[in-house]
Amino acid sequence: MSDLKPFFVYGTLLQGFQNHETFISGKYEKIINGYIQNVYLRHFKQGYPGMYRVNDTKDNSQRVIGEIIFPKKECYLDLRTSLDGLEAYYGPNNPHNMYERKEMNAMDEVGNIYGCITYICLLNKSDGLIFGKDSFDWKNFMKSKGLRDAAEDWAKK
DSSP states (O other), X not given: OTTOXXXXXXSTTSTTSHHIIIIITTSEEEEEEEEEESEXXXXXXXXXXXXXXXXXXXXXXXXXXXXXXXXXXXXXXXXXXXXXXXXXXOSTTOTTOSEEEEEEEEEETTSOEEEEEEEEEOSOGGGSEEOOSSEEEHHHHHHHTTOSSHHHHHHHO
């Protein structure tokens, strides 16, 4: 398949978190650090973040820090299907979607741009905690709160 896109992850699928081990481990060629511009995160009490697009063009400096995952060819379709399930994505414009699968450009630390598959949150953003200002790094947020693993640890706080 020549249309295999890497995945951009920013929450529980990051290395060191439970869903990385469950869904990603052993299914990738490489992982690099990266970010997506003009987006921000909200953290939900259930222990996961949601990424939202910046609506105000005057405030387009916000970015989300994450990882760009390059899956193995033979794992691509199974991985995408698993991630769709995890993110409660049932197809375009499905009213039961919690996230929408989108292709967005992510940039690595040296400026290379990759067209990536990622998930934009459709949940009510006012239900989530805003953190950060211009840069949103969920892994560091979790570490600063002393949380090792998203859902389980956060729910106990």
